Amino acid sequence: MMTPPKFWQEPDGARHPAARLLWPVAALYGFIGARKISAATPYRAAGPVICVGNVSMGGVGKTPFSLMxxxxxxxxxxxxxxxTRGFGGSLRQPTMLGTQHTAAQSGDEAQLLRQQGPVVVAADRPAGARLIFAQTSADSLIMDDGFQNPSLHKDLSFLLIDAETGFGNGQVFPAGPLREKPAxxxxxxxxxVFVLPDQSASVPDAxxxxAAGKPVLRAWLEAAPVHPPGRRVVAFCGIGxxxxxxxxxxxxxxxxxxTRDFPDHHAFTQADLTALRALAGQHQATLLTTQKDHVRLPTDLQAEVETLPVRMQVDKQATLTSLLEDLF
Known part of the structure; x- marks a missing residue:
């Protein structure tokens, strides 16, 4: 995965020389995406489709929000x-995820989703929806990502926005971090849904x-307190x-x-874990990683690495419940 350039998030990043140079490519990228959306005739699934998406490149908490x-x-x-599309996985045909499938096949998000319900991995979203309603008892479908994919009709779309980074420099890829124009x-x-770094953070008024009068939720990831507090760890991850x-x-x-950073969706190797073990030994600490990273560790090494379980919380549960109830 590429490391995003700094000018993507700078307030005046649209005026950066690289952004100006890339603007024609960004304009073409945006035009093709908008044209694809406007020209599509979406397939309507047998049950309600709920989409969890974002407008920027990279992660903002779509999978935890989907689980919630x-x-x-x-x-x-x-x-x-x-x-789910199964980003980073090798599956090419619509597939009902089973216990035999690994993160290398399905992508890490799919492995986490499977803990909460049936999962189909499919780049072809209509084919995936047909598989779900034909082979499971599901009465609704949660689509993790796919907001810019127009092939499947969405009955309810949540747009997740990082409250810290917002829309970055406001430019479409590659001149900026956006998949399309925010409007x-x-x-x-x-x-x-504005995703906060913690419950106490605020969302900039701008x-x-x-949001222009649409229902607004504030969400944040919450981890259970560790017991006893102060446990010494070497933390590592491969996330955005x-x-x-x-x-x-x-x-x-x-x-x-x-701490040790790895590229987003990094496929961990035995060599990685050997180096991490040595680092933990130097500090007399335990290894700690995210739930997403844990499923990408070599299976025989997962037991020696702790995870930090987190859950997405929202400030207006009643609003969220009402939006979902209205689908049925």
């Missing part, structure tokens, strides 16, 4: 299933105004913004003796 949606639906006596994305969303994981680990009470 499934839990909420299950509390309403519904039976959701998940549809276009906001028009298609039924609800906006971002809230962009590793500092978010380290901050959450510290807030849960871990003492981070050292």
């Amino acid at each position: 949606l499934a839990e909420t639906l299950q509390d309403l006596n519904r039976q959701p299933a998940f549809l 276009a994305a906001l028009r298609r969303a039924q609800a906006v 971002l809230v105004r962009r 913004r590793p500092e978010k994981f380290y901050r959450t680990a510290r807030s849960a009470g871990y003492d981070l003796a050292a």
